[in-house]
Amino acid sequence: MEITLFIFILLTLLVLGTHIGVALGSSALVILLIFEGTNLTVISQQAFESINDYALAAIPFFILVGDIVMKGDLAKRLLDLADLILRRIHGGAAIAAMIVSVFFASISGSSVASTTALGKNVVNLLGEKGYPKRFIAGLVATGGTIGLLIPPSLSFILIGSMMGIPIIDLFTAGIVPGILQGVMLILVTWWISRKNRWESEFHNIKVTPKMIGERFKSSSGILFLPVLILGGIYLGIFTPTEAAAVAVFYALLLVIILKKTNMRGVWTMFKGALLQSGMVYLIIIGGALTAFMLQSLGLTQGLINLIAGSGLEAWQFLLITNLLIILLGLFLDGISVIVLVSPLLFPVAIAAGIDPIHFAVILTLNIEIAAVTPPVGLNLFVMSGLTKIPVEDVAKGVGPYYFVLIISLLLVTYFPQLSLVLLK
Incomplete structure (x- = not known):
């Protein structure tokens, strides 16, 4: 009865255009107040504790870094460098x-x-x-999904803070799957380009070490940024949150030196990051209240008992989980899926003998797929806006790459060593 009412209220609010964070929180609030008689003080404490985590402070900083890189036009320097180096290869620019x-x-x-x-x-x-x-649209939309897997990943920061898993361990677990997936996407890009003979006329263009050196010099500033972030984290100089803050300072300094922005531009970047972060925190609060409601109703423990009594093996549970999360990803954005399913599925996965770090990587790979799956895939809409083509055409462009994402998910799901090898 309570779960049915919760789903009805949630769907009604979403149809009315309510923000997913507000919809989740409001639906859970109704159930907690009316059916459970939960004190408002307890509810407010749950909401506060869900975002009162030092690790979550990294989210606005990393969002801001991405905004600075985008508006500071730093991506073009790297793209030009990679394009020059790979110019004599079929599809060199696409591979770049x-x-x-x-x-x-x-x-x-x-x-x-x-x-x-x-x-x-x-x-x-x-x-x-x-x-x-x-x-082009399919390539960029799919390539962007790797941002969820390779550290520093906002997905891992969110999962780690919610489930109490060391974030640096999650970062480490994402390295091998991320590189594997990246290599597979690059090979598919090369194959498609070769098949269509794209850029074949550029094979004879001369590329000299001097030309590469000049472009490398102009890109050196941005090339150092991941070294600063990941090097600082893995050498123990920074926590992920501190690394995010240092990265913001460095990126800002870089675009100011290169005269790519001014104080008005800086303010616009900070304002945009603040608004995006606010929406993320709102979803976290709504998801936390939903998780508290499910726990109060005994659904989490009931699900654990059900799985234990059903005789399902771990591989069967993972298969069902993948199908469930992909289904949810058709209608919800990645952050919403994470905050909704993590408190429910992680205890069940642990009870089934699945390593929580491995399960976090599986969840993140599912969120990658959701980012390029209609009708809600956010990357599809981003590239539709940039290329001025319909979302369905972007989805068709993603098609060949979609198989890579599915294969990556299956490999990581059933070969946990890929996620855990660097942690041994």
Whole structure:
């Protein structure tokens, strides 16, 4: 009865256009107050504790870094460097775009931020070389998803803070799957480009060490940023939150030195990051209240008992989990899915003998798929806006890459060593 009413209220609010964070929190609040008689003080404490976590302070900083890189036009320098180095290869510019997508994953930690930062520059570069808009849009939309997997990942920061898992362990667990997925996406890009003979006329263009050196010099500032972030974290100099703050300072200093912004531009960046962060925190609060409601109703423990009594093996549970999360991803954004399912599924996964770090990587891979899956896939809408083509055409461009995402998910799901090898 209570769960049915919760779902009805939630769906009604979403249909009316209510923000997902408000919809989750309001629906849970009704159930807690009316059916459970929960004190408002307890509810407010749950809401406060859900965001009273030092690790979550990294979120606005990493969002801001991605915004600075995008508006400071730093992505173009890297793209030009990679394009020059790979110019004599079939699809060199497209491969360069995918490699730079992987690089930006180590800066922003966000799928949408990576897609947005690279989108305009890639559209211009590949468009000039005759690539179809559908292919360009699919490439960038898919490449941006790696931002969720390669550290520093906002997905891992959120999961770690919610479930009490060391964030640096989650970052480490994402490295091998992220690199594996990046290599697979690069190979598919090369294969498609070779098949269509894109850029074949550029093979004889001369590329000299001097030309590469000049572009490397102009890109050196942004090239150092992931070294600063990841090096600082893994050498124990910074916590992830401190690394995010240092990255903001460095990126701001870089764009100011390069005269890519002014004080008005800086204020606009800070304002945008503040608004985006507020929406993220609102979703976290709504998800936390929903999780508290489910716990109060005994659903979490009931689900654990159900799985234990059903005789399901771990691989069967993971298969069902993947299908469930992909289904939710059709209608909800990644952050909403994480805050909604993590408190419910992590205890069940642990009870089934699944390593929580491995399960976090599986969840993140599912969120990657959601980012490029209609009708809510945010990366599809970003690239639709940049290329001026319909969302369905962007989805068709993602098609060949979609199989890579599914294969990556299956490999990581059933070969946990891929996630845990660096933690041994």
